[in-house]
Amino acid sequence: MNPHRKLVLDKITEILAATPDDYEDRLTKMIDAADQVFVGGQGRSGLVTKFFVMRLMHAGYKAFALGETVTPAIRAGDLFIVISGSGETGSLITNAKKAKEIGAKVVLITAKSSSTIGDIADEVLQIGTDSSYQKVFGLPMGTMFELSALIFLEAQISHVIHEKNIPEEEMRSRHAVLE
Amino acid sequence: MNPHRKLVLDKITEILAATPDDYEDRLTKMIDAADQVFVGGQGRSGLVTKFFVMRLMHAGYKAFALGETVTPAIRAGDLFIVISGSGETGSLITNAKKAKEIGAKVVLITAKSSSTIGDIADEVLQIGTDSSYQKVFGLPMGTMFELSALIFLEAQISHVIHEKNIPEEEMRSRHAVLE
Amino acid sequence: MNPHRKLVLDKITEILAATPDDYEDRLTKMIDAADQVFVGGQGRSGLVTKFFVMRLMHAGYKAFALGETVTPAIRAGDLFIVISGSGETGSLITNAKKAKEIGAKVVLITAKSSSTIGDIADEVLQIGTDSSYQKVFGLPMGTMFELSALIFLEAQISHVIHEKNIPEEEMRSRHAVLE
Amino acid sequence: MNPHRKLVLDKITEILAATPDDYEDRLTKMIDAADQVFVGGQGRSGLVTKFFVMRLMHAGYKAFALGETVTPAIRAGDLFIVISGSGETGSLITNAKKAKEIGAKVVLITAKSSSTIGDIADEVLQIGTDSSYQKVFGLPMGTMFELSALIFLEAQISHVIHEKNIPEEEMRSRHAVLE
Numbered sequence: 001m002n003p004h005r006k007l008v009l010d011k012i013t014e015i016l017a018a019t020p021d022d023y024e025d026r027l028t029k030m031i032d033a034a035d036q037v038f039v040g041g042q043g044r045s046g047l048v049t050k051f052f053v054m055r056l057m058h059a060g061y062k063a064f065a066l067g068e069t070v071t072p073a074i075r076a077g078d079l080f081i082v083i084s085g086s087g088e089t090g091s092l093i094t095n096a097k098k099a100k101e102i103g104a105k106v107v108l109i110t111a112k113s114s115s116t117i118g119d120i121a122d123e124v125l126q127i128g129t130d131s132s133y134q135k136v137f138g139l140p141m142g143t144m145f146e147l148s149a150l151i152f153l154e155a156q157i158s159h160v161i162h163e164k165n166i167p168e169e170e171m172r173s174r175h176a177v178l179e
Numbered sequence: 180m181n182p183h184r185k186l187v188l189d190k191i192t193e194i195l196a197a198t199p200d201d202y203e204d205r206l207t208k209m210i211d212a213a214d215q216v217f218v219g220g221q222g223r224s225g226l227v228t229k230f231f232v233m234r235l236m237h238a239g240y241k242a243f244a245l246g247e248t249v250t251p252a253i254r255a256g257d258l259f260i261v262i263s264g265s266g267e268t269g270s271l272i273t274n275a276k277k278a279k280e281i282g283a284k285v286v287l288i289t290a291k292s293s294s295t296i297g298d299i300a301d302e303v304l305q306i307g308t309d310s311s312y313q314k315v316f317g318l319p320m321g322t323m324f325e326l327s328a329l330i331f332l333e334a335q336i337s338h339v340i341h342e343k344n345i346p347e348e349e350m351r352s353r354h355a356v357l358e
Numbered sequence: 359m360n361p362h363r364k365l366v367l368d369k370i371t372e373i374l375a376a377t378p379d380d381y382e383d384r385l386t387k388m389i390d391a392a393d394q395v396f397v398g399g400q401g402r403s404g405l406v407t408k409f410f411v412m413r414l415m416h417a418g419y420k421a422f423a424l425g426e427t428v429t430p431a432i433r434a435g436d437l438f439i440v441i442s443g444s445g446e447t448g449s450l451i452t453n454a455k456k457a458k459e460i461g462a463k464v465v466l467i468t469a470k471s472s473s474t475i476g477d478i479a480d481e482v483l484q485i486g487t488d489s490s491y492q493k494v495f496g497l498p499m500g501t502m503f504e505l506s507a508l509i510f511l512e513a514q515i516s517h518v519i520h521e522k523n524i525p526e527e528e529m530r531s532r533h534a535v536l537e
Numbered sequence: 538m539n540p541h542r543k544l545v546l547d548k549i550t551e552i553l554a555a556t557p558d559d560y561e562d563r564l565t566k567m568i569d570a571a572d573q574v575f576v577g578g579q580g581r582s583g584l585v586t587k588f589f590v591m592r593l594m595h596a597g598y599k600a601f602a603l604g605e606t607v608t609p610a611i612r613a614g615d616l617f618i619v620i621s622g623s624g625e626t627g628s629l630i631t632n633a634k635k636a637k638e639i640g641a642k643v644v645l646i647t648a649k650s651s652s653t654i655g656d657i658a659d660e661v662l663q664i665g666t667d668s669s670y671q672k673v674f675g676l677p678m679g680t681m682f683e684l685s686a687l688i689f690l691e692a693q694i695s696h697v698i699h700e701k702n703i704p705e706e707e708m709r710s711r712h713a714v715l716e
Binding site: 017019154 | 558580676689692
């Protein structure tokens, strides 16, 4: 295989192998317990957010990405999933505090074992360990975390599909028809 | 008043004065008859779309802007509102055809009395008349249509608020809390 | 004219009549003095941001809306235009502070004579006066500010076009061709 | 490793192992030969687009995602990269034709060996082979293509970084500072 593809895939594989195997099960329970699910991230983590929210919607959940036109008010009983490698993104700190005050649950998906948002959150799902993210030339800035978080969340969708036995046709029927 | 502000406001006022006064009432009936409302536009008309969809959501409607993460499949019984000055935007032609095939209603908000999307649509709401859009230096490209369509749709929201007597506090309670 | 359209237009007209006439000239000088222009707002003020940035790009400026994919780093010598009715939007306070630290200029477009971002900014352009924004049934939440700020910024574009005598054809040649 | 993570990673690995190893080199030559690079996709392929464009910008290219505020006109000498699993996305067919007419190059990244956009494009980079995309329960709709295309494009960035020896610090200096 092309060495750059191998570099990317090996790193994601190493990080996800170092990530507790029960996260998909725990996150499913949190999502199922919530009335509505809000997911927020900045920059490329914001794109990860949208990858995940679209599939949650296809799977039948009431899910929203922060900052979109129809994203409603969060309420007590909802879940706010924060995607932040550092756990220190300014606007997400503010949002996590607001969500807690309102009575929503907050879960942080992050690269760090300890952070400001981690202290606010009800649950912290650390992807890999603190030593997973040594600099690798060719995988600049947050690349390793963003891709690992994305693949974890795709696995999360697979977990939900298998657990609830959701036919692809049912998901497809919810998919946007208008481009 | 600053002459540039006057230029913009005078032109919008002229166009909206030349627009049939019953449009807000007609559009309200179409929206109320629909299960879900989809709104689509390209470029700055796409921004007009989002201005409107957010307030529809605040007013309690199930409304979606095309192209956002949680926008679901359109179905028979839904309404597709197209915002297109020319009525000839390529992707919106395709979308209007799909919406009709599925059994949704299509309404076009446009600057032109006749167009491809106009021929597909169940209803055409022409903003102003064909002679409203002579070139004005300082209001380039689609400016006159985009702003007039926006103010018409803000008036549409005011119409809905008055007709249904929706308290501002109720709308505010649906507004996004997380930034 | 339909009374709801009149309600919206009269309110915008009243607010812009109460707004100093030299703002377009002052803002043009700030934009012309900057290497790059960044514009940020939340919610519907974020849509106003994009209306304005697209026309700045058409007019030949290096302009960016916050949060988009290709928005680069702000640097000393750049201008950050904040659109915030309250002047208290959390993430924009953080951004305004960062911009100042880096050595960029900050200008606030707002509904309030005094605010946290106003205290940080080099210039405050208050749209209307503190008494302009009494509640009006039918114009919920930030509607009056958002529309008045938008029309002011469209007038700003008209000012720039007239001052620099920019042909529409030149602006159109920069407009996106791919939908 | 959690079986769902393994399912996702094994499938991507299988697809990228079946993808010609010289694609990164070929795509680099196309990007380097272009004045400006435009990248377009719909739905989750649109998110892949933005992942890639942001890193191209960090690496010093003039790159744009379709549909964003500051995306300018495409011109002769530019490159249009289309990301479409089916190669049949309606608006992207229209865009690919426009780009060719203007004299830009078009390259398609796709799951199919043959398609409408493939017929228009100067180059087709098929990710995997036609037999790579058998249905897998848990990886609904376009998941396999979207993730494989994304990892390929991250490898593409690694290739560019290594070939041009771009320091991470240089990329970071271009990264957005304002959230």
